[in-house]
Amino acid sequence: MKLYTLPKGTYTETAGKKILKYLNAKLCYCQNIYEIFEKAKDDYGIVPIENSIEGSVNLTQDLLLEYDYKIVGETVLDIHHNLIGHSKEKIKIIYSHPQALAQCRKYIKKHGWEVKAVESTAKAVELASKNEEAGAIGSEGLAKLHGLKILERNIEDYKNNKTRFIVIGKKEIDGNFNKYKTSIVFELKEDKPGALYHILKEFALREINLTRIESRPSKRMLGTYIFYIDYEGLNLEVLESLKRYVSFLRVLGSYPILV
Numbered sequence: 001m002k003l004y005t006l007p008k009g010t011y012t013e014t015a016g017k018k019i020l021k022y023l024n025a026k027l028c029y030c031q032n033i034y035e036i037f038e039k040a041k042d043d044y045g046i047v048p049i050e051n052s053i054e055g056s057v058n059l060t061q062d063l064l065l066e067y068d069y070k071i072v073g074e075t076v077l078d079i080h081h082n083l084i085g086h087s088k089e090k091i092k093i094i095y096s097h098p099q100a101l102a103q104c105r106k107y108i109k110k111h112g113w114e115v116k117a118v119e120s121t122a123k124a125v126e127l128a129s130k131n132e133e134a135g136a137i138g139s140e141g142l143a144k145l146h147g148l149k150i151l152e153r154n155i156e157d158y159k160n161n162k163t164r165f166i167v168i169g170k171k172e173i174d175g176n177f178n179k180y181k182t183s184i185v186f187e188l189k190e191d192k193p194g195a196l197y198h199i200l201k202e203f204a205l206r207e208i209n210l211t212r213i214e215s216r217p218s219k220r221m222l223g224t225y226i227f228y229i230d231y232e233g234l235n236l237e238v239l240e241s242l243k244r245y246v247s248f249l250r251v252l253g254s255y256p257i258l259v
């Protein structure tokens with residue numbers, strides 16, 4: 001069994017290692033989130049889906065709809081970003097994953113550096129290792145891997161910076177877990193006052209706690225949206241009561257919270 005993740009030293013690799021205690025799998029490395037979705041097939045993949053500063057990883061949200069994986073688990077990591085490079089005084093450009101750049105936006109602006117988004121923090125540190133005027137944002141492990149200095153620690157703009165990672169796959173993870181979640185995506189049948197209220201009411205009536213609700217463009221027309229809802233527990237009966245209000249509804253998964 002394989003668990004596809006981002007390169008060695010990335011936060012996604014760390015999340016992958018964390019869930020190996022629940023999944024007897026071998027870590028396999030991909031260059032980007034796309035490649036994880038491409039390669040996971042009948043194995044598993046782990047990808048970032050949401051951050052406490054920057055919000056959703058839109059690419060992950062969109063790929064969940066394009067591929068037929070289920071979300072089979074989630075885990076949350078504390079994320080501490082470091083400025084990595086040769087010499088802080090020589091830096092003119094900063095490389096990192098878009099999520100990391102966004103989580104350190106104020107820090108970067110304060111220094112007036114040019115910014116370039118790349119597909120992972122690993123790629124960022126690799127580029128910085130070849131250019132004395134470049135810095136990267138990444139983990140302590142990446143600095144060690146590339147023989148670079150940690151020029152400044154904990155440069156994220158806000159404390160308590162956490163990222164939620166999901167495990168994608170076709171088969172559930174065996175085991176008995178304390179907490180479960182269900183994630184769905186749907187589109188409203190009608191755009192009229194109260195349309196979303198009717199959806200939320202069904203959860204409220206059953207005292208089901210929502211942990212996230214988010215709209216994403218339908219990509220068909222400006223102002224038309226699909227909605228993602230995460231809720232606590234495994235109740236699928238509630239979804240029957242939503243059918244009259246939606247033009248489509250897909251269960252992305254009911255899955256354990258892996259601590």
Ligand SMILES: O=C(O)C(=O)Cc1ccccc1
Pocket residue numbers: 006009010011012013048051079097099100119120121122163
């Ligand atoms: O590039 C990485 O290290 C990743 O794992 C993506 C990422 C970047 C920033 C926060 C969480 C995940």
